Amino acid sequence: MPLHEQTSLWSDTTIKMLDGYSGTLQTSHTLTFDETEVTSNLLLLAVGGEGELAMNGEVCHIGASFACHVVKGASFTLTSRSDELYYIVITYKASSLTGVSHDLPSYRKHPLQISFIQSTMLQNEWVQTAEKIIAKWRRGEGLECFHANALLQGMIYELIMEYECGQGGEESDIVEIVASYIASHYRQDLELKDLAALAGCGVRQLQRRFKQEKQLGPMEYVIQLRMANASRMLHHTEASVGEIAERVGYSDTYYFSRAFKKVYGVPPLHYRLNKVSKTDADYATALLENRLASSYDSPQGPVICHMRGEYPVTESPRRIAVLDVQYADHLLALGLCPAGSVGSGSLSVHFPQYIRAGLQDTELLGTYEYPDLPAVEKLSPDLIVCTEVHEPYMERLSAIAPVLMFKRNESWQTILRLFGELTGKRAEAQRILADYHRRTALLSEELAPVLAGKSVALIRPLDSLVRVHSAAHRTGAVLYRDLGLPAPLFVADASDTAYHISVDRLPAVQASHYFLLSNEAMQGGISATEQRVRVMLNAGDRQHIHAVDAATWIGCYGPTGINGIVDQIEQALLVGEIGRTASERIEY
Template identity: 30%
Template structure:
């Protein structure tokens, strides 16, 4: 970040000094390590050591000055000569009104969160200011505290002046993933989930999940499992601690759940590991992560992803007994699934044992009922645990609206479903005639557990978004938890396995790919580089969806439409802006998402002078589309309709 950008934000921010501390660490002490409770300056007056800020090394020999953002991990290690230092914590918040330019700078690289360090050319100037601030901070007078605030600005000025005179310094943006890894390694013994981790790191759960997976190929909670299992393995082979003690030391509240997780991870039980004093070569790498392709877990947006419902035996579904069994069953299911067919058939009541009916089918031509079960058993991998479907489920309850679309696309129907919260109708018009007999189970945000019990499902399908109700619904029926942000194509493949229609799913995907490939060429020729943005008025502002959003991925990825620069610079699925900031989005065309819940709000926005001044409004390039269709029902039918609407709108003269 340039000095000019630094100064713009410092000049336009309200600053409050939170604390001032002076400390010393000698060579006899191994290290000083703590997480920054607030943004702050670290001023080292003397000493020789290595300082790490979020694993970034700073070599200190004498005077040194650093800055670290809130949540950063600060380590002072390898102390070769006693280090004396001051820590000055502060809080900064841009003062209203926020200018668009300042908001963009702050979002891109906040000086209050950046980490940097340098050898000061005039260390005594910094020491004098710090010494004076410390003395006043310890005084009880409110006037003295006010003086500290004035001196803080002088300290910041002196820091920036010296940095500028040295030609700048290596300012680095906080590395979210590195901070997450360090936190996981330091806190693996504590029970927490993705939401809690994101809160500590001051990031969004989806943002953290996406960035972490991009770098490590697995999510942070999978990474945590790897760390816990490696620590557990070391304790098993290197100590005499009991299973309960090891479970508690690695973040598990129950030794039973710990044992299951360990066996799932390494392929052998904890006791077998202790007896053999080694991990089987067929297990995972001892690296906390190992090969991503070998990891048995999927990312979980939950606080207790590593615990499972004891649930007992299910009539239709059983849990996997070993990773080898899963591999064999899955291979068999894929082979048989290609040959499965038919829509009829009675429900089987087989348990874990081999079915006499399935044995007989090898010597006689299968009837309709047998044909429908030909692709079973089949293993379904999901966020909680792998489960095996012994036969096709007949009464499926889906607790996310997009799953309804997925099933109908495969010519199947759920027995019960939640509805979209923003609509006055139970189901959208394009699906309503096919869902007349479907039981309404509340909304996605507030599922009705009593209604779920009453419909007596033999399988429940939810997303990680509803993880908090997993323990409750998994006691009603076997429950599959799918990733809320998973690509609809991958979800369709999973549903194809669940209902025994893998070929039908493949046919749907092939037809879609052919459609978008053809339309993409036509759009590129027609649009001539003009940009598109997706807007959703809601909650007193306007949400702008980015290419990382699932519908944005269709527009910008599948159809190759161009997003405005302001939209592509945001590292999240969406961001909220005020109406006054809308001109800054700068798109040539806008798709405007509207629904019953925010209809009046959207209409009010469109009456404003700001809205009417937009060039796309003047040229009739604002296109109203249905939020329920474009956002809630994220399945093949809805997405094909979205693609058709985009084509008709942009190619058909609007």
């Protein structure tokens, strides 16, 4: 094609983003689009796992990461074959500014009209750019959407350039063979001699060729992939350092931390907290205050990492005092009973109804906000578990017994695992979590067709404002992360636990179902703000309000409480929605 025609071909082409989202596929789960669903071109990026991509009748094994360009009218199915495959989908439309149809040579199609796969290791910047594109697009603001389109155009350019460079007709050389294998198996123990045997060459030849093309040796390349994926998980997940180490191929957390520091200059935990003050004193304090709960094994037994340091478990504690009801829930779920626990209430303090029967032999230790410290002293526990709220009492509590301090909003699943380590109930904790994941996965599948085209919001009326919660909120995580329910676009890009909006702006959320966290039980009646919210939402024909107790949905944060919340979600969205649908059919 003459140069001036090529110039016109591209200069008249415009890219317009249509949508974008991300998700995670667990083992054997699939992401499927048929011909009727691919109504525009799309980019599919996947990192952190391996699996199979079936596109237009052809099956391709994909490694630890890949990028795929899919044209309108194509079909594909992505199947995960690893523990966790993180994917990003961006749909877009390519059109001519002039409306003129370019005549392309018969021997070659325009790259934007071809479905193709780039199965080499994704540039880490691509993933970050894709996430930035989606975040800007979700904001729905003119300038941000303009920037999202500009970033997308640059990303498509880089993808096409890599695709074009690979169209010379030569087969992949030994470097690409080995690099592709490493990308799919970097979590495993890899040896240089085995990689050389795979490529059919000697060790020295492989090292020399790899160094020439990749600017680093094969084993350094393995470490690079491991660290790139570790940095992504540190940035985007709540997984502990030990869990991340295991996921990227290190059984020893200490060795992983040393390797990570060698690449990034700081240990993993410091990397995760890189926004806190870097002065020595402030940084040390902030590091502990922001420390996520975790554990690791030592020759003497498990070591629990918490906000105040580390607690080696030499023997399981027998008398545990908990200063947050959620911890009592955790212990009861493991078949144990705390020696003492705080309760709830103001005029009359009591244990929550949903776990009261299991706490008949448990001493009442005041409330979460105002623990009864003399009662704690009298109890003589051998371990105290509290949250950062109890920092003012630390000196007195530490004089009574060893203290574990966790963030109150720490993942309940993480805390349950740690309580399993602490009490010698590791297998029981794993079973509870497995049952929960199985239950939410099945319920998610049942809800998908019921909620097709609908979204679910979690809101709480306050004084003159409405709090709209996101997946970062611990109950919002149950809705959006565990059950995979569709969040309104209004909150899809929330980096905080919630947005605060006026009651008049509530229609902008545009949800089909609203779980309204009602303060009625705590306040002894419905507030004026909550009344306005109910009237406004009831005025819509296609909106459903599910009023739930705010204290229960926010405070019941253990296995029993969380499963109770899932029960209410199932009742409201599955049983209730099926009933409404049947009623509508009868009326019709």
